[in-house]
Amino acid sequence: xxxxxxxxxxxxxxxxxxxxxxxxxxxxxxxxxxxxxxxxxxxxxxxxxxxxxxxxxxxxxxxxxxxxxxxxxxxxxxxxxxxxxxxxxxxxxxxxxxxxxxxxxxxxxxxxxxxxxxxxxxxxxxxxxxxxxxxxxxxxxxxxxxxxxxxxxxxxxxxxxxxxxxxxxxxxxxxxxxxxxxxxxxxxxxxxxxxxxxxxxxxxxxxxxxxxxxxxxxxxxxxxxxxxxxxxx
Amino acid sequence: xxxxxxxxxxxxxxxxxxxxxxxxxxxxxxxxxxxxxxxxxxxxxxxxxxxxxxxxxxxxxx
Numbered sequence: 468x469x470x471x472x473x474x475x476x477x478x479x480x481x482x483x484x485x486x487x488x489x490x491x492x493x494x495x496x497x498x499x500x501x502x503x504x505x506x507x508x509x510x511x512x513x514x515x516x517x518x519x520x521x522x523x524x525x526x527x528x529x530x531x532x533x534x535x536x537x538x539x540x541x542x543x544x545x546x547x548x549x550x551x552x553x554x555x556x557x558x559x560x561x562x563x564x565x566x567x568x569x570x571x572x573x574x575x576x577x578x579x580x581x582x583x584x585x586x587x588x589x590x591x592x593x594x595x596x597x598x599x600x601x602x603x604x605x606x607x608x609x610x611x612x613x614x615x616x617x618x619x620x621x622x623x624x625x626x627x628x629x630x631x632x633x634x635x636x637x638x639x640x641x642x643x644x645x646x647x648x649x650x651x652x653x654x655x656x657x658x659x660x661x662x663x664x665x666x667x668x669x670x671x672x673x674x675x676x677x678x679x680x681x682x683x684x685x686x687x688x689x690x691x692x693x694x695x696x697x698x699x700x
Numbered sequence: 701x702x703x704x705x706x707x708x709x710x711x712x713x714x715x716x717x718x719x720x721x722x723x724x725x726x727x728x729x730x731x732x733x734x735x736x737x738x739x740x741x742x743x744x745x746x747x748x749x750x751x752x753x754x755x756x757x758x759x760x761x762x
Contacts, residue, residue, distance in 0.1 A: 532702070534702045534703040534706055535702045537706055537710075538702045538703075538705055538706045538710070541706065541709075541710040541716070542710075545710070545716060545719060545720045545723065546723070548720040548724075549720045549721075549723035549724040549727055550724070550727065552720065552721060552724040553724040553725075553727050553728040553731070556724070556728070557728065
């Protein structure tokens, strides 16, 4: 590598050396004045000051010790950093809080149903987020019927346990999974729901048994509160 | 004293960063508290928590 560098350096040097007269030729043609004394060393534009005088900065020097000054400087830097970090965190947090659902929206998103008012073997339809929700208080016979079905033979295999939290309460979205009609309760070939639009039959667990619908009736998120109430949402 | 603080907190970058974050946390709590106090003081008598006892009898369980 070294010889190559030497060669290239020598080439570069010879190139500049040969170009020097050409540069003066260009200089001669130029109309702008040449820099005065461009060949000599730097001259201060301020006349009369032959020597470089360093001004006296002692007036501005800190009285404290070096370590105190360092501590103070870093303390100020750290304080600024801390305030900035708190501000940044607060900004981001407020944006995220702003994006989350407000209290009125959350209140609209939940529906409370008093289960004591629903007798055994009865359906109740409530409105939740603009959609009907079926609640059925199932009898023991209906629970047995829902459990006795061979799950493997179903189109959308789900056991009854997967679809209910308490076997006597069946809570599901009353929207047919075919094209979104509202099925009719206590109808159809399987004692459950029947969609009049295209003839889908759902059983007592809301599972599709016959007809064009591809999936079982959807189960919303719900919970039983302690005082015998059902909270959907 | 100054040297000791400097050496323990600011000498190493990670301790400095930790001090900054802890400081930010403490500062935020303090600042929020002070600002809440100022707000409550400015709006004394107008907030629900100030007039609640007039409308809700007993039972602080909401």
